[in-house]
Amino acid sequence: MTPETLAALAAAREAKRPVVLATRLATGEQLLLPIEGSPLTEAADRALLRDEAATVSVGNEEWFLHPYSPPVxxxxxxxxxxxxxxxxxxxxxxxxxxxxxxxxxxxxxxxxxxxxxxxxxxxxxxxxxxxxxxxxxxxxxxxxxxxxxxxxxxxxxxxxxxxxxxxxxxxxxxxxxxxxxxxxxxxxxxxxxxxxxxxxxxxxxxxxxxxxxxxxxxxxxxxxx
Amino acid sequence: MSETADILTQAAHWRTEGEEVALATVTQTWGSSPRPAGSQLAVTRSGRMAGSVSGGCIEGAVAEAAMMTLDSGTPQLLDFGITDERAWEVGLACGGKLKVFVEKLA
Incomplete structure (x- = not known):
């Protein structure tokens, strides 16, 4: 995880903003969702709604979606x-x-x-x-x-x-x-x-x-x- | 009710102390795995650990793999399960199966 991703994740948590950390499992590349227009958006929304991490296949790639919701x-x-x-x-x-x-x-x-x-x-x-x-x-x-x-x-x-x-x-x-x-x-x-x-x-x-x-x-x- | 955020906080804190830190995350489970996807274990080069990815069965093997990721900087996707002979070595007695993603905190 890059320092930028870690900082963005910490900032979202501090602001109590729900985010999903998406990791492309083949490469380790990471994105912080929501990103407008991303093909991962729908799956990310589902992960947040269920508050459950999951591996999903999007466009022949496996992504791990890890929701970080504000605390209950x-x-x-x-x-x-x-x-x-x-x-x-x-x-x-x-x-x-x-x-x-x-x-x-x-x-x-x-x-x-x-x-x-x-x-x-x-x-x-x-x-x-x-x-x-x-x-x-x-x-x-x-x-x-x-x-x-x-x-x-x-x-x-x-x-x-x-x-x-x-x-x-x-x-x-x-x-x-x-x-x-x-x-x-x-x-x-x-x-x-x-x-x-x-x-x-x-x-x-x-x-x-x-x-x-x-x-x-x-x-x-x-x-x- | 999220514990992973706190493990990440701990990992980030160790990083600021100058530790080399690897983060292991359960990405998928099958059968009777004790910890759900999203469970995390943070490991430092010096041997500090926070969190868990199993009931203690595979933490040793994951920590070992984490050292390789700290050396190379390359993430790994580890497989543990009854079809994997290695699982016997590390004693995954629950009979479950899981995948663990290991990455370095840069």
């Missing part, structure tokens, strides 16, 4: 104890984490080093963050004032994973409140609650693990997800 985002609402356990685990999975909590005593950089803290109210914060199909939203506060507006915005978005901490009873009353806001059953079924895979989690790190296990299962289309 995880929006965590509630700078609580479980979030403290969840954030570093999620970062280790290569996920970009944003923690929303307007309560200053919770959302401190001492409790959450090396993560983006957003002190806005969840509805304003979510409106600004604009969750898309590469975003997951998890609410952890148990407080309707904070969780509900975040879930309302998440349901109006294409977020691929929406999880909400709380017992079955808490979750049932939460769904009733969201229904009153105009969300139908199909929409409400997108919310994972009680959140996480059932692994009998007890401690905060265990609960964080169960939530992230479910997040991975959904992201990777696991049968159990």
């Amino acid at each position: 985002r995880l929006i965590v609402v509630g700078a609580v104890h479980i979030a403290q356990a969840l954030v570093p685990m999620a970062a280790h999975l290569g996920v970009e984490v944003i923690v929303i909590d307007p309560r200053r005593s919770f959302a401190t950089s001492e409790r959450f080093p090396n993560v983006t803290l957003n002190g806005e109210w969840p509805d304003d914060a979510m409106d600004a963050l604009r969750p898309d199909s590469r975003t997951a939203v998890i609410t952890l506060t148990h407080d309707p004032k904070l969780d509900d507006p975040a879930l309302d915005r998440a349901l109006k978005s294409d977020a691929f994973y929406i999880g909400s901490l709380g017992s079955r009873k808490t979750h049932a009353s939460r769904l009733a409140r969201l229904r009153a806001l105009g969300h139908d059953d199909a929409a409400l079924s997108r919310i994972r609650g009680p959140v996480g895979l059932n692994i009998g989690a007890v401690t905060a790190p265990e609960i964080a693990l169960s939530i992230l296990a479910e997040f991975v299962a959904v992201r990777r289309n696991a049968q159990s997800g």
Whole structure:
């Protein structure tokens, strides 16, 4: 790989711009896609969409297409104890984490080093963050004032994973409140609650693990997800 | 959820330290290969390694090939699999088959 290609790849990553590194396997020649009019464009778009590297044949040549997508985002609402356990685990999975909590005593950089803290109210914060199909939203506060507006915005978005901490009873009353806001059953079924895979989690790190296990299962289309 | 970007970052960092660095990338797999296409292993001349292209079965052979690419500057496309006698030597016990592209970071 030439220093120019490496630098261009790093710049795209820094700018959170999705790119595909194409390598002609016979020679090692490399291109950074998209390039307008390239015969590789269609295959490159597919690689990005699926987020899967692949070898393709184009014009009797084998090319390896390696997508470099910006990281998946995880929006965590509630700078609580479980979030403290969840954030570093999620970062280790290569996920970009944003923690929303307007309560200053919770959302401190001492409790959450090396993560983006957003002190806005969840509805304003979510409106600004604009969750898309590469975003997951998890609410952890148990407080309707904070969780509900975040879930309302998440349901109006294409977020691929929406999880909400709380017992079955808490979750049932939460769904009733969201229904009153105009969300139908199909929409409400997108919310994972009680959140996480059932692994009998007890401690905060265990609960964080169960939530992230479910997040991975959904992201990777696991049968159990 | 991409780990390859971070291996590339590590490789680039080693390069700025003045290391000679080779990058190995899984380009294709068949059967029960443990790591998908796109998985990467960065290797330096001095023997530092980051990432993986298998469950540990072929990293040694890939690192060896990487030294040749560092010497020559020429990329290689390596084949590992049950039809390849070399796979037995390096112990690809999973029975999978894969191709690995090895290049030098210039």
